[in-house]
Amino acid sequence: MSIILNHVNYIYDGDTEIPVKALDDVSIKIEDGEFIGLIGHTGSGKSTLVQHLNGLVKPTSGGVYYNGEDIHDGDYDLKTLRSKVGLVFQYPEHQLFEVDVFSDVCFGPKNLGLPKREVELRAFDALRQVGFPEEFFYQSPFELSGGQKRRVAIAGVLAMKPEVLVLDEPTAGLDPKGRDEILEQIKRLREETKITVVLVSHSMEDVAKYVGRIIVMNRGKVMFDDVPKEVFRHYKELEAVGLAAPQVTYIMHALREKGFPVNTQATTIAEAKEEILRVFRT
Amino acid sequence: MxxxxxxxxxxxxxxxxxxxxxxxxxxxxxxxxxxxxxxxxxxxxxxxxxxxxxxxxxxxxxxxxxxxxxxxxxxxxxxxxxxxxxxxxxxxxxxxxxxxxxxxxxxxxxxxxxxxxxxxxxxxxxxxxxxPNNLTDGLESIMKPLKIFRVPVHEVAMMMAIALRFIPILLEETDKIMKAQIARGADFESGNLIKKAKSLVPLLVPLFISAFRRANDLAMAMEARCYRGGEHRTKMKPLxxxxxxxxxxxxxxxxxxxxxxxxxxxxxxxxxxxxxxx
Amino acid sequence: MGIIQTKKLVFEYIRRDEEGNVEGITRAVDEVDLDVSQGQFIAILGHNGSGKSTLAKHINAILAPTEGTVWVDGMDTQDEEKVWDIRQRAGMVFQNPDNQIIGQVVEEDVGFGPENMGVPTKEIWERVEESLKAVGMYEFRKHSPNKLSGGQKQRVSIAGVIAMHPKCIILDEPTAMLDPNGRKEVIRAVRALNDVEEVTVVLITHYMEEIIYADKVFVMDRGHVEMEGTPREIFSQVEKLKSLRLDVPQVTLLAHELKRNGLNIPDGILTIKELTEALESLK
Structure with missing residues (x-):
């Protein structure tokens, strides 16, 4: 199970006369079970990229392959693909529409034409997977708090039992606690189900703690594609394009400059703490 | 699209x-x-x-x-x-x-x-x-005589101006919601007329909710900026x-x-x- | 008396079920006392649903207190005749940049407030120019707001408020929907406003890195003020902040963790420089 983007270009006619190149020769491979952070600022092409993964957008040139099959081949079943590659949009709570939470989550599996029992079973499972409390199952989704609404929306995609879960800015607009809760939930979900996760974000700090690989997008191009430590090594280049490495990276480099023999590759607070303590203990 | x-x-x-x-x-x-x-x-x-x-x-x-x-x-x-x-x-x-x-x-x-x-x-x-703004200004000015018949000329012009401002935003939003529902397996194209109409529910409900939320926000923002109808108002670009x-x-x-x-x-x-x- | 003052401010709303029966009463703001002096930069911090936005809407007379009193520049916000004076004196910027821009051209939007106030045409143009320059958006004056980035839209909104010549400006989570670049742009504009124009600023947010420059911080939880002090005083209580669903900048958290592990570092470290200096003095 893998997704391959092979030399994908995507050009659209903007409001000006000059066409905009949203994706510029992008080639990436997403392997089974990976946890990927896709980083870039607004307009870097990251949202366009994820819409290629489930065939919502067709590349101007280049190919997208799911399990080795070209998804834009004439007789390829895009509907099935969309259940295999679940895409959760930004502010997903804006797409809730049913009278209660449970029916809303049923929408996805129902569209797959599954029997009623299976649909309900999946909806139940999905809501449980996102840690949604059972007593609110039959409440109107519009009366929930922001964080809960978002869980329902994520469950709505999970209920289709995707093999890959793509989340576009799942923490936008949440407060710090709400953000941590959602990210922890995604982490737990991954550990439980071994699902492949692509997390789109503009915050390095948010993803550094969780993902195993970071893809940095800038002006439609893949700028870096590596493990977090290697990507953050380029913190000066990242800054030049308006992205920042986690503050920890800056702290470690500042200490190094002042003559502390710390390893600058620490990316989380726990790692940084260990490094500094190690230096002070020796 | x-x-x-x-x-x-x-x-x-x-x-x-x-x-x-x-x-x-x-x-x-x-x-x-x-x-x-x-x-x-x-x-x-x-x-x-x-x-x-x-x-x-x-x-x-x-x-x-x-x-x-x-x-x-x-x-x-x-x-x-x-x-x-x-x-x-x-x-x-x-x-x-x-x-x-x-x-x-x-x-x-x-x-x-x-x-x-x-x-x-x-x-x-x-x-x-x-x-479009100029156009609504023009309409407001031309329709001014209708004020005698209690036609809320300024309000109508303001409504038109706001509608024009929000049409592109709502179109973009429609596009977004449509894509999100397609990602959840929704089908807006196939089926007969009744099925098609039914399939619009997941699009229209979120769209209406969003439009109302925006209207509410905008009304508050306008009030916060001292908007109270056409009275007492001066014009930045008088005709x-x-x-x-x-x-x-x-x-x-x-x-x-x-x-x-x-x-x-x-x-x-x-x-x-x-x-x-x- | 300060420019903004609240005394035992309470705001309650009635929750109703689907049939309209009363389900209960929610106290969104609970006995809040504030006193803000002219020229201060105040930050109000709190998680979603802590009552901070409800509090903000009282300062602009959009909401009226259930109990207690709010004064803006000496005027009681419940005095109906003063409502428009209060709204001019205390301008407000909201969270969603798309839902507060009325004009279809940047300059026309900035002129909207002064138009409503009945400012003469010539002066409107002067005010629009000076306000757009103050937030660095003058070169975009002929653009359509739909073509701007989130940060730029919020700066236009801020200009729209400045053009009304307010004494203070309340920003209700102006950066919540922006990306890091947009957030920086907006905070820079707000700080300039406070430093250069000496406008009183009340910034409502849940991003901790935005309050470092504030003169005073209020932390809200369940409708009341839970903590109050300078940013340093607030940040020195990491555990307490965490219990209030907030977090602290990574550098503050790291300093806190190092201290817990026996290093002699002062409380409330705010910048990387402070941390490296503290560590150097230990060497």
Whole structure:
């Protein structure tokens, strides 16, 4: 199970006369079970990229392959693909529409034409997977708090039992606690189900703690594609394009400059703490 | 997909037509449309066509933008032409099966087609050369006399301005929600009419909720900025007639006169019977 | 008396079920006392649903207190005749940049407030120019707001408020929907406003890095003020902040963790420089 983007270009006619190149020769491979952070600022092409993964957008040139099959081949079943590659949009709570939470989550599996029992079973499972409390199952989704609404929306995609879960800015607009809760939930979900996760974000700090690989997008191009430590090594280049490495990276480099023999590759607070303590203990 | 819809599209340029007062353009457009229905002879249409061509030339708006506006009425145009062509009684020119094209039918069909095409092009000249805001200002000013009849002129203009501002935002939002629901397996295309209508629920419910939320936010933001209706208000860009506006009015009135004389009165007097004549 | 003052401010709303029966009463703001002096930069911090936005809407007389009183520049917000004066004196910027821009051209939007106030045409143009320059958006004056980035839209909104010549400006989570670049732009504009124009600023947010420059911080939870002090005083209580669903900048958290592990570092470290200096003095 893998997704391959092979030399994908995507050009659209903007409001000006000059066409905009949203994706510029992008080639990436997403392997089974990976946890990927896709980083870039607004307009870097990251949202366009994820819409290629489930065939919502067709590349101007280049190919997208799911399990080795070209998804834009004439007789390829895009509907099935969309259940295999679940895409959760930004502010997903804006797409809730049913009278209660449970029916809303049923929408996805129902569209797959599954029997009623299976649909309900999946909806139940999905809501449980996102840690949604059972007593609110039959409440109107519009009366929930922001964080809960978002869980329902994520469950709505999970209920289709995707093999890959793509989340576009799942923490936008949440407060710090709400953000941590959602990210922890995604982490737990991954550990439980071994699902492949692509997390789109503009915050390095948010993803550094969780993902195993970071893809940095800038002006439609893949700028870096590596493990977090290697990507953050380029913190000066990242800054030049308006992205920042986690503050920890800056702290470690500042200490190094002042003559502390710390390893600058620490990316989380726990790692940084260990490094500094190690230096002070020796 | 939805972004292709063009509504009140404005084409930036610095022509005299662009600089005219919106009231002049509104009144002129109305007079032009009237002229189209007054004239009844090929000469009249020639005059109208010539006038339109000159105005377009002066406006510096490429002709393809005018044609773009035509796309939306192609169906309407075809229906009008076909109905008139086949359903007008009179002397038969061609007979296909039970349908016959009459001489009168052909005449009326061509006449209606020309009128419609000119009408659409004429009004797109106005919308292409006037910013939507300017247009609402113009409307507000022209409709001012209606205030006596308790028509909330300012409020109507404000509503129009807000609608114009939010149409692109809501179109984008529609696009986004549609994509999100497609990602959840929704199908907006296949099925019969009832199924199609049903499939719109997951699109329309979120869209309405969002529109109401936006309306609520906007109302609050406007109040916070001291908005309390049209009273006490001053204008950042008040409308003022200039010399060129008076000149434009004169030109339009002269055109109207020429049109009526050339396209209606004169042919009646000399009684020339061309194909398009009476 | 300060420019903004609240005394025992309470705001309650009635929750109703689907049939409209009363389900209960929620106290969104609970006995809040504030006193803000002219020229201060105040930050109000709190998680979603802590009552901070409800509090903000009282300062602009959009909401009226259930109990207690709010004064803006000496005027009671419940005095109906003063409402428009209060709204001019205390301008407000909201969270969603799309839902507060009325004009279809940047300059027309900035002129909207002064138009409503009945400012003469010539002066409106002067105010629009000076306000757009103050937020660095003058070169975009002829643009359509739809074509701007989130940060730029918020700066236009701020200009729209400045053009009304307010004495203070309340920003209700102006950066919540922006990306890091947009957030920086907006905070920079707000700080400039406070430093250069000496406008009183009340910034409502849940991003901790935005409050470092504030003169005073109020932390809200369940409708009341839970903590109050300078940013340093607030940040020195990491555990307490965490219990209030907030977090602290990574540098503060790291300093806190190092201290817990026995290093002698002062409380409330705010910048990388402070941390490296503290560590250097230990060497």
């Amino acid at each position: 939805l972004r292709d819809i063009t509504l009140g599209q404005y084409y930036q340029s610095d022509s005299v037509i662009h600089k005219l007062d919106p009231r002049v353009k509104l009144v002129s457009t109305i007079l032009f449309i009237i002229s189209l229905f007054v004239v009844d002879h090929i000469i009249g249409y020639l005059i109208a066509g010539l006038f339109l061509a000159v105005v377009i030339r002066i406006s510096k708006v490429p002709f393809k933008f005018m044609v773009r506006g035509m796309k939306s009425i192609v169906v309407l145009l075809l229906i009008t032409v076909i109905f008139n062509l086949f359903l007008t009684p009179g002397e038969a020119l061609v007979t296909i099966w039970k349908l016959k094209i009459t001489k009168e039918g052909l005449r009326i069909a061509v006449k209606m087609a020309i009128r419609l095409v000119f009408l659409i092009i004429g009004s797109s000249v106005m919308t292409l050369t006037t910013t 003022q007639y200039k010399k060129r506006d008076a000149a434009a009015y004169t030109v339009v009135v002269v055109y109207l006169a020429v049109c009526i004389i050339g396209g209606r009165i004169l042919p009646g007097l000399i009684d020339i019977n061309g194909i398009f004549g009476r």
